[in-house]
Amino acid sequence: MNIGEIARRAGVSRSTVSYVISGRRPVSEQTRRRIQSVIDELGYRPNASAQALKEGRTRTIGLVIPPASQRLTDMQLGFVASVVEAAARADYDVLLSPSGGDHDRSFERIATGRRADGVILMEILMEDHRVTRLQQVGVPFVTIGRTRHPEDTWWVDVAYTELVARCVDHLADLGHRRIALMNRSAELVAAGYGPGHRALRGFAEAVDRRGLHGTDVCCADNAPAGEECMERLRERHPGITALVTVNEAALPGVQRALERAGVVVPRDFSVTGVAARHWAEDFRPPMTAADVPTHDMGAAAVELLLERLATPTAPARHVLHAPPVSLRATTGPVPASSR
Amino acid sequence: MNIGEIARRAGVSRSTVSYVISGRRPVSEQTRRRIQSVIDELGYRPNASAQALKEGRTRTIGLVIPPASQRLTDMQLGFVASVVEAAARADYDVLLSPSGGDHDRSFERIATGRRADGVILMEILMEDHRVTRLQQVGVPFVTIGRTRHPEDTWWVDVAYTELVARCVDHLADLGHRRIALMNRSAELVAAGYGPGHRALRGFAEAVDRRGLHGTDVCCADNAPAGEECMERLRERHPGITALVTVNEAALPGVQRALERAGVVVPRDFSVTGVAARHWAEDFRPPMTAADVPTHDMGAAAVELLLERLATPTAPARHVLHAPPVSLRATTGPVPASSR
DNA sequence: TTGTATGCGTTATCAG
DNA sequence: CTGATAACGCATACAA
Numbered sequence: 003m004n005i006g007e008i009a010r011r012a013g014v015s016r017s018t019v020s021y022v023i024s025g026r027r028p029v030s031e032q033t034r035r036r037i038q039s040v041i042d043e044l045g046y047r048p049n050a051s052a053q054a055l056k057e058g059r060t061r062t063i064g065l066v067i068p069p070a071s072q073r074l075t076d077m078q079l080g081f082v083a084s085v086v087e088a089a090a091r092a093d094y095d096v097l098l099s100p101s102g103g104d105h106d107r108s109f110e111r112i113a114t115g116r117r118a119d120g121v122i123l124m125e126i127l128m129e130d131h132r133v134t135r136l137q138q139v140g141v142p143f144v145t146i147g148r149t150r151h152p153e154d155t156w157w158v159d160v161a162y163t164e165l166v167a168r169c170v171d172h173l174a175d176l177g178h179r180r181i182a183l184m185n186r187s188a189e190l191v192a193a194g195y196g197p198g199h200r201a202l203r204g205f206a207e208a209v210d211r212r213g214l215h216g217t218d219v220c221c222a223d224n225a226p227a228g229e230e231c232m233e234r235l236r237e238r239h240p241g242i243t244a245l246v247t248v249n250e251a252a253l254p255g256v257q258r259a260l261e262r263a264g265v266v267v268p269r270d271f272s273v274t275g276v277a278a279r280h281w282a283e284d285f286r287p288p289m290t291a292a293d294v295p296t297h298d299m300g301a302a303a304v305e306l307l308l309e310r311l312a313t314p315t316a317p318a319r320h321v322l323h324a325p326p327v328s329l330r331a332t333t334g335p336v337p338a339s340s341r
Numbered sequence: 342m343n344i345g346e347i348a349r350r351a352g353v354s355r356s357t358v359s360y361v362i363s364g365r366r367p368v369s370e371q372t373r374r375r376i377q378s379v380i381d382e383l384g385y386r387p388n389a390s391a392q393a394l395k396e397g398r399t400r401t402i403g404l405v406i407p408p409a410s411q412r413l414t415d416m417q418l419g420f421v422a423s424v425v426e427a428a429a430r431a432d433y434d435v436l437l438s439p440s441g442g443d444h445d446r447s448f449e450r451i452a453t454g455r456r457a458d459g460v461i462l463m464e465i466l467m468e469d470h471r472v473t474r475l476q477q478v479g480v481p482f483v484t485i486g487r488t489r490h491p492e493d494t495w496w497v498d499v500a501y502t503e504l505v506a507r508c509v510d511h512l513a514d515l516g517h518r519r520i521a522l523m524n525r526s527a528e529l530v531a532a533g534y535g536p537g538h539r540a541l542r543g544f545a546e547a548v549d550r551r552g553l554h555g556t557d558v559c560c561a562d563n564a565p566a567g568e569e570c571m572e573r574l575r576e577r578h579p580g581i582t583a584l585v586t587v588n589e590a591a592l593p594g595v596q597r598a599l600e601r602a603g604v605v606v607p608r609d610f611s612v613t614g615v616a617a618r619h620w621a622e623d624f625r626p627p628m629t630a631a632d633v634p635t636h637d638m639g640a641a642a643v644e645l646l647l648e649r650l651a652t653p654t655a656p657a658r659h660v661l662h663a664p665p666v667s668l669r670a671t672t673g674p675v676p677a678s679s680r
Numbered sequence: 681t682t683g684t685a686t687g688c689g690t691t692a693t694c695a696g
Numbered sequence: 697c698t699g700a701t702a703a704c705g706c707a708t709a710c711a712a
Contacts, residue, residue: 004689015699020691027692030697045478047453051399052689054390055704062436069426073619079418086439087408090447095456096437097401100425108429114386117434139384225623254593258625280412284564286597343705354683359707366708369681391705394688 008046012037023048062095063307064118066109066132068125069102075223075251077278077296081124081146084300092308094119101132113139120307122146126157128194142314144307146299147196154318156310158302161324162197162248162276163204165292168327169246169274170208170216172290176244177336178272180215182235184228184247184256188220201248201276217242221252228252232259243340244333247275253285268334274327287331295325347385351376362387401434402646403457405448405471407464408441414562414590416617416635420463420485423639431647433458440471452478459646461485465496467533481653483646485638486535493657495649497641500663501536501587501615502543504631507666508585508613509547509555511629515583516675517611519554521574523567523586523595527559540587540615556581560591567594575602582679583672586614592624607673613666626670634664 009016014033021027022037029037040046054060065085068078089096097118101109112118113136123132126147133155136143145157152159166183173181183205185191191198202218209216217239221231232255235242247256256273265271267287279293302321310316348355353372360366361376368376379385393399404424407417428435436457440448451457452475462471465486472494475482487496505522512520522544524530530537541557548555556578560570570591574581575598586595595612604610606626613629621630641660649655 005691006689016690017692017700018698021698024691028697033698045453047449047455048691049394049689050450050454050456051390051393052704053691055388055394055688055706056690056692058704060390065437067425073415074418074422076412079413083413083439086406086437090439093446095447095450098404098425098435098437100422100429107432108434110386111389111434114384115389116386117389254623284593344707345705355706356684356708357682360682363707367681372682387707388705391688392707394690394704395706395708397688 003044003046004049005046008037008040008044011044012040059119059311060117061093062097062118063089063304064097064099064112064121066099066101066112066121066123069100076281077250077294078124080278080294080296081300081303084297085122085304086300088301088304092304094304094308109135113141120144120311122303122307126196128196128199142307142310144303144310146303148320149196152320156306156318156320158299158306158321159323160197160276160294160299161322162200163207164324165276165327166201166204166246166248167208168292169276170205170212170214172274172327172333173244173246173272174208174212174214176272176333177341178214178244179336180239180241180340181209181217181244181246182239182242183216183218184231184235184245184249184252184275185218185220186249187222187227191220197248205246215241221249223249223251225252225255225258228255229259230255232256233263236263236265241340243270243336244272244274247273247277249275250277250281253277253281253289257285267332270337272333272336274333282328282330285332289332290327290330292325292327295323299323342383342385343388344385347376347379347383350383351379398458398650399456400432401436401457402428402643403436403438403451403460405438405440405451405460405462408439415620416589416633417463419617419633419635420639420642423636424461424643425639427640427643431643433643433647448474452480459483459650461642461646465535467535467538481646481649483642483649485642487659488535491659495645495657495659497638497645497660498662499536499615499633499638500661501539502546503663504615504666505540505543505585505587506547507631508615509544509551509553511613511666511672512583512585512611513547513551513553515611515672516680517553517583518675519578519580519679520548520556520583520585521578521581522555522557523570523574523584523588523591523614524557524559525588526561526566530559536587544585554580560588562588562590564591564594564597567591568598569594571595571598572602575604580679582609582675583611584614586612586616588614589616589620592616592620592628596624607671609676611672611675613672621667621669624671628671629666629669631664631666634662638662 005016005019009019086096099108099112120142124146126145128150148157148159186198221227274290276292282289282291344355344358348358425435438447438451459481463485465484467489484496487498525537615631618632621628
């Protein structure tokens, strides 16, 4: 069934049906009603492909996610959920592309097949070939995260450098002198994953500025790795009294390791860092942390993209989130024995 | 840039370019090469909307997920990931529709706008209006989960009734007489959520058949709820010695509650149930459970859908997964004191 | 081996 | 207020 069929049954031309649907020109109440009743009766809806072809836009956003094979972290999931939700609110659909390496077919379809009006990219590397590719092809895009030189791209990001530095400052203020950073996985950092690098930089700078002794370790994004990592950390660096973590998925393991070692938080050991809110709140006791506002960020990414689509010549916009460190219950004064 | 532009630059007709791309008719090596080089040089890719309009198919699968506002459970996420991955392998794209209630615009776009060749639906209710709607519209679909009368729909599901019964049998064999079922949330069960109903039925039947004393409770899909629920359960039914759970998201809370109460698993208390593998393995000690093969199920759903698209007249196919209960370390003989 | 012409379902321009 | 018609970009039947 198509618009011609509706027109035929209503005894009007196809254009009139089209105008009834779009409302872009006045139609007499009488014919409007007649046409509408035929539409309702047959349950007619315009063919999206034909509309897209004619209008030159698909009302679809491409969302490039990490290869689905590896389980998405909660933060990634938070981004996906909020992007989908924000897009739906704007009556946009979301086309998912699970793309990892180079020359991914799914990515290429979205980038060059005009299947989407614009693209949202996440898990950005400092040097990201997907960003390069999208720029080359000329598809409007917004990144969640940013590359090394983000000046004239559109992005939404978390100020990892600053947040981690704030956590270090907080610990230093509490008298801690020997602290550790639990970073994301070694592979991710090696690949040039932005948050990993920026967290490390913020840690190093703050530790240096406050004259502390800092240790940093990479840790895979899961609980067992967190447990092992925490144990190894305390074993090799028995002097540390506090942890800054940017690896939320490892948190349950960190907790387990501390519990098993009989370490009481925050009496014996302090924990803080950057995490999605529910990870911080699920920690026992609730964790003092900068809560990454995944929900706002996904929505902001969509908003930026729609703005970019509406005014293609607009200068690049960025949103850098630096949420406050929410004081909960995992940080306290350095133990007297370690002072 | 379009196919005409390529044709013009290569000095051939548009059809020849089209045939070079599709390979559906022989083209002389010489012109093929000339055309290909122009295509490569300009980075030309056919317009997906035009292709879809012409061919009458979009090479896109619609995936209807729960409203994104509520965090997806790991099992749901597993389905999404595996569907996306399997679709990508078949060179299909996935269009996401976060749809909850009736008359969802995003759902309607997918159902009636011919934006997708077929649809995969998850979180199916015993009476599901989305299923009805899709049948009415005539869009091919496959459900992950099934309705009350699933005979002539296409679906992939987990045999909750049977799996829960097996868990009960296992506990009965170990001598447990008073056991509890931790179901999904009360809202979900009230809404007619299939797994909730079928788990309850399997539990009731098995408990009855083995002459046990069974208690069942609903629990929200998160750790804090699991903790509270477990505590209440032990408080109100101090006699229970084992738990069957189909609520994986509550597991960390269950674990925490047991630990806080000083209950040693499986010496004092046994735990088993249905869960995605990593939840079972993350439990301490590793949990004896029927592991839901989310990965296989998503892939199977895609496979079924593609088969249905290929042969529209084929009779309905179903896949019912009944994975074995993997013996790990959370079940043991009933404590002597409770025998 | 290649070119010409048609139509997929829409929207919008131009006439009436 | 409404209708005829020309694109949008592509694939393919038909011609040559």
